[in-house]
Amino acid sequence: MESDHGDVPSAHDRSDDAVARACLTAVASAGDPVMGALLDEHGAAAVWEALASGRPPSAPPGIRPAAYAQRAARWVERAARVDPDSLLTESADLGCRLLVPGDPGWPTQLDDLRLHRPYALWVRGAHDLRHACLRSVAVVGARSATPYGRHVAADLAWGLAQRSWTVVSGGAYGIDSAAHRGGLAAGAPSVAVLACGLDLAYPRGNENLFADIAARGALVSEHPRGAVPSRHGFLIRNRIIAALTPGAVVVEAGLRSGALNTARHAHELNRTVMAVPGPVTSALSAGCHRLIRDFGATCVTGADDVVEQVGRIGTDLAPGPGSALDPDTLDPESRRVLAEVPQRGGTGTAAVAAACELGLDSALSRLGLLAAAGFIERGPSGWRARSARLTPQPTAAR
Amino acid sequence: MESDHGDVPSAHDRSDDAVARACLTAVASAGDPVMGALLDEHGAAAVWEALASGRPPSAPPGIRPAAYAQRAARWVERAARVDPDSLLTESADLGCRLLVPGDPGWPTQLDDLRLHRPYALWVRGAHDLRHACLRSVAVVGARSATPYGRHVAADLAWGLAQRSWTVVSGGAYGIDSAAHRGGLAAGAPSVAVLACGLDLAYPRGNENLFADIAARGALVSEHPRGAVPSRHGFLIRNRIIAALTPGAVVVEAGLRSGALNTARHAHELNRTVMAVPGPVTSALSAGCHRLIRDFGATCVTGADDVVEQVGRIGTDLAPGPGSALDPDTLDPESRRVLAEVPQRGGTGTAAVAAACELGLDSALSRLGLLAAAGFIERGPSGWRARSARLTPQPTAAR
Known part of the structure; x- marks a missing residue:
């Protein structure tokens, strides 16, 4: 294989x-x-x-x-x-690659879908899907979002990116697009799960956004090239967004929004369900308020709130703050990449790739793995080592 | 006595x-x-x-x-x-009357305050305080409210008034004032608990509002005439607002708003604590969101939500929908008043007062009692009998 x-x-x-x-x-x-x-x-x-x-x-x-x-x-x-x-x-x-269960890059959290697990995934993009999703949050909401909702979605995704969390969403206008743009603006990868073949840009107006996501993150679909989107396809797609991530945030949703369907999937999969409140005078926040009031969704107001919720689960996937991070457990290529990441300041992906004589894709994939494992993080000047973890402090021992 | x-x-x-x-x-x-x-x-x-x-x-x-x-x-x-x-x-x-524990008009729910119970209450206004508070909700929030908050407070109070629920609040600008105005606009009494003597209008700009509340509801204070407001007085006053009502709604509150103090009192008194969400971009909704996220406040978006929450408790105070309402248990004066309230349409307080040869105050007080007990309600054309209750339907028997 x-x-x-x-x-x-x-x-x-x-x-x-x-x-x-x-x-x-x-x-x-x-x-x-x-x-x-x-x-x-x-x-x-x-x-x-x-x-x-x-x-x-x-x-x-x-x-x-x-x-x-x-x-x-x-x-x-x-x-x-x-x-x-x-x-x-x-x-x-x-430019589409195939991912199937058992592949090293298969996001094993999809196995929680059991009989509803995708048969395979088609992926187009620079980033390794599994690594991108280790620290990820589903940010979803209405297509017909308000300026408030788009602002909050972009701001939330930007804040998540600053904390090295990846956005997973659909490809629709409104909240989905705003969330991807916010994450990409902060230099993070973004993952879009589409309900059609990856050769189709649906909606057409998002063609450039999809190109950006493919260049810096991953476009994902369980449909083969040429498959056109359907209403059933959108709903069934939502289970993948929910399953890929440890938690889902609904930013804006009317009472009949498809985003509530994603929230339901997340709930059924024991993922954390979160909702952003909004004006009670806005019909597009009514779904969020109902999630909070009647379905136990956590009321979140920004990236800090979200990370507080999903962080607990994230630490189950990535090594927790107290765990020993031993570079000797890494494969030789990852060790070489790690050696190029400075303790202070930061470096770009291209510089690491050049120093390690790796392609940009491979370097980005290794860096994503190292970040997900807690060895490195994305600072304001690029990749840097998480020194507090690599050099345990006596005061942090207890 | x-x-x-x-x-x-x-x-x-x-x-x-x-x-x-x-x-x-x-x-x-x-x-x-x-x-x-x-x-x-x-x-x-x-x-x-x-x-x-x-x-x-x-x-x-x-x-x-x-x-x-x-x-x-x-x-x-x-x-x-x-x-x-x-x-x-x-x-x-x-025009101030004195209410002390043991008086027929003493709101016995204040006894929940135990050692912190007011020694006495000074009351100015047409309405009977105890009856007004039987079906009441505390609607509180920031003095420096936004137009959104003032709109929501007024709209909520109006909706509560339509459902025969009285607003209890403070006398500040912002949410307090908007809530009183909304309730009064719907023809309901309103109860303001002040942190100064009832001879002082504080803040001065609310002098007309206080006159309206006195004319149609009740102004309440535990301070004697001449007492000036103090910061401690405002905080200690909040316990009365919380204790008078079965539930408190915070409409808008910053993270350090006094309204959160009212919510804390309500929580300690086992009252229902509710909060209205708002834009996460508004600092004046941050307190509401924190109440929902961290302190278990119920997310409410309108009068229906609020009544659903406090109604359960309200039915403990007033006879529930299933209880037998026997006019024979009423005193003769209340029976005379009840006889003047039509089954269909509606009548005004003045008409009832004239027909029963009562003063306007006495008629209003009797009508308030009858409404609190579930015999009558305030319809679009005035007071009317709650016919469904007085004439039990066979289908409603099970």
Whole structure:
């Protein structure tokens, strides 16, 4: 199995499991738990081979045969139209790489989705998705946001970026876009989970924003190239935003906003659900207030509040403040990168890449890992070592 | 002991206890728990007589003798300057009546303050204080409120008035004033608890508002005529606002606002604490958000939310929707008033007063009692019977 960092030139370079999962993204509805059950039972390669040969596997336990037959027929019909080689080659040509469960770069927190876990993810962007999401927050909200909501979303994302937290959101206008822009403005990567193929810019007006995200973070989709967005696709997409992150903040949402659906997913996944209050005279804050009043969402007013909430969980993923950070546990390449990061001041990604003779992508990926693990952080002048951690103080011992 | 409804022409018409309590409002600091303990131990008449004769009672248990001696000396010094007769006569001339524990009109919920209970209350206004507070909500907030806060406070008070709930607040500019104005605009009584003597209008700019409140509700103070406001007086006053009501709503408050002090009192008294959210960009909503996030205040966005919260407690004070309301349990005067209130449409207070040959004050007081007890309500065209309650429906039986 190849690393997810490189491109995927053809089906022959990936395992049967990975190729099968890539094809299944073009065959089954996203997050279909019946497909999830089949994958658990038979493995992806067997399921794909069965569908491609027109002999679908038998129904998983508990599924009504009539309903299953309909599904299976649709799958077989679609499988006949999928050419694994061209799917993978064309995706690679678009700059998309494939991530499947078991890959080193697979965000294992998605496994919490169990039968609803994506079959695979298509990723386009410079940043390593798993590392970006270790210290991440979902910042979501209404498409038709008010100037207040957009301001708060951008400000919140900027503050999170200053504290080395990454924004994960959708690709819509309004809160999603404002959050990405705020994080990018602070020099942080940003992760956008789209409900369509990564070759489509939807909405079109966000084409430049998506290019920025791809250049500095990651665009993610469980849909193959060419897939157009649907209402169901948006809703089912929200579970990925919720699952990738330890907590979700709803910045602005009407009472029927899709952002409340993301909050529900986050709640079901035992993630922290937070909401930003707003004027009670604004219909676009009504959803936030309802989350706070009736669904136990934490009222958050800025990045400090959010980090206080998700930090507890973040420290479960990254080593906590008290844990021993031993550079000897790192692979040689990461050690070389760490050696280039100064204790004071700061350095840029390009300087580290040049010093370590690494590509910009690889350097950024290593730096992201080191930051997520607590070795380094993003200061005002660039990357710097977290010296307090590397050099334990006697006073900090108790 | 005379009813609190009439004026108090001189000390000779009131019990020794009432006169003593009136004098003590001019002698001891408001809400002094040491005085509270003495009153519990000896009764007001004995405490007053001891102080007036220059022989203060011995210290209550648990009080350091040195600290007590200082207090007692101050009390004796002040007592020597109090003339009970002129205190009561001058107060009556100002239209102030005296309420003491045990009076029929004493709001017994103040007894929850225990040793901090006011020694007595001075009341000026048309409305019966106890009845007005049976279905009441404290609406408090910053003096330096924003237009948003003033709008929300007025709108909330108006909505509460429509649902027959009375606003209790202070007399400050900003949220307090906006809340009173909103309630009065909807034709409801309003209760203002002042931190100075009722002969002083503080702040001066609210003189007309206080006149409106006195004409249609009640001005309340634990301070005698002539007492000037102090910072301590404002804070200690807040406990009365909290104790009079089953719940307090903070509409706007900075992180150091006195309204948070009212919320703390409400919390300590097991009252419902509520806060209205606002823009996170507004420093004047920061106190509200902190109450919601860190102190368990309920996030409320309008009168419906508030009534949902305090209604539960309100039904403990007033008969609940399911209780039998038997007009035969009423005194003859209340029965006569009730008979004048129509089932449909509505009637004004003046019409009821004329029909029953009562003064406007007495009619308003009776109507307030009947409303608090659930017999009548304030509709768009005036007082009307709550017919659904008086005529139980078979479907409502289960």
